[in-house]
Amino acid sequence: MSFIDSVIAFIQEYYIDPIIHDSGYNIFNTLTWAVILGIAVYFLIYSLQKMNIKIDAKSMAATLPFVIAGASLRVVADTGTISPPYSYILITPNIYFFVFLVTALCLIATLLLQKFKVVKTFHLPYAALGCLFILVVYWTLFSVGTVAGWWVPFAVATVGIGAAAIVWVVAKKAGSTLFSDKMNLTILAAHLMDATSTVIGIEVFGYVEKHVVPAFLIELTGTALVMYPLKLVIFFLVVWLLDKVLEKAIEGENDKDKEQMGQIKNAIKFVIIILGLAPGIRNSIRLFFGI
Helix, strand or coil: CCCHHHHHHHHHHHHHHHHCCCCCCCCHHHHHHHHHHHHHHHHHHHHHHHHCCCCHHHHHHHEEEEEEEHHHHHHHHHCCCCCCCCCHHCCHHHHHHHHHHHHHHHHHHHHHHHCCCCCCCCCHHHHHHHHHHHHHHHHHHHCCCCCCCCCHHEEEEEHHHHHHHHHHHHHHHCCCHHHHHHHHHHHHHHHHHHHHHHHHHHCCCCCCCCHHHHHHHHHHCCHHHHHHHHHHHHHHHHHHHHHHHHHHCCCCCCCCHHHHHHHHHHHHHHHHHHHHHHHHHHHHHHCCCCC
């Protein structure tokens, strides 16, 4: 086999086949998608700054419907109602590009409305388009699926948020200032909800984990409960390092640079929230419909 044939075979096995067969992740495509995500986040932050869009609570809240719709749209592919090659659009990483494109087009459209003074700010019409996206996705899901695990989304939200509250109380009692930033608590809650959805899916419904590191640890320990300490360790390392690095970076900077760094921090943390919230929603809705 020639070098070119080897490269083609490698790409086919580790990148194309997982999309075609929806077989999950491996070490190669996981690292590749992570690098692409990092590059995408950089250009996203750069673009938002150029458009003078503040990455604050209002803009993040307005974007949330698109996150919910995108995560739920992934379940449409799981139903098997969309045939190849169209179904490949809804498989990772293609679905991220598709949802990003829809979100970006809606954002641009509502920014134009704001520019021409049709609306005061883009936030409300932007969020409304996201809610319309949600309605279309769930109309599709209820049209092709039947409710099975109706209790799962409630359990995921209750246990995930409850676990985050316990960690917050313990951290506060220990004198930690980690949760003085409310986004940190939101990150923790999102990822503990994701962990809860995984535990319910595997331990109750017999599903299988597709991500490389979690799958290895679950196999090693024999229980999906390992997701909780895994999420906590990753949370404390990533968030603590992120806060410390950015705090160090803005020392001695002027107010404009501090505001810019604050925007960067918000953007990165919002992406981290999405990385926990999206799979948690997808898992919960899939179990809700018994897919």
